[in-house]
Amino acid sequence: MSDDRTKRASRRSRTDTAIERQKRIAKALGMSHVLDQPHRLAKHHALDCGNPQCLVCHSEKVFGNPTLQERKFIESHKMDNFGSCNPDQ
Numbered sequence: 001m002s003d004d005r006t007k008r009a010s011r012r013s014r015t016d017t018a019i020e021r022q023k024r025i026a027k028a029l030g031m032s033h034v035l036d037q038p039h040r041l042a043k044h045h046a047l048d049c050g051n052p053q054c055l056v057c058h059s060e061k062v063f064g065n066p067t068l069q070e071r072k073f074i075e076s077h078k079m080d081n082f083g084s085c086n087p088d089q
């Protein structure tokens with residue numbers, strides 16, 4: 001029982017942290033309409049327009065290119081883009 005409470009508290013804390021981080025971005029850019037309902041930022045980013053096919057917000061997803069996070073992972077593990085490890089590089 002206490003384990004469930006711990007997990008729930010951890011999840012809520014992570015959600016609150018994510019909301020605060022997105023609120024900071026929205027506040028810096030003067031997006032007052034987002035700051036009126038801050039819990040909306042729990043599910044999407046402040047700068048996301050909401051269109052899943054948008055080429056500005058989701059170009060990696062639409063074109064199938066690796067994201068910045070994936071590129072960093074590939075670079076740090078010296079892998080080619082197909083996922084196999086190449087230790088010679």
Ligand SMILES: [Zn+2]
Binds near residue numbers: 057
């Ligand atoms: Zn967009």
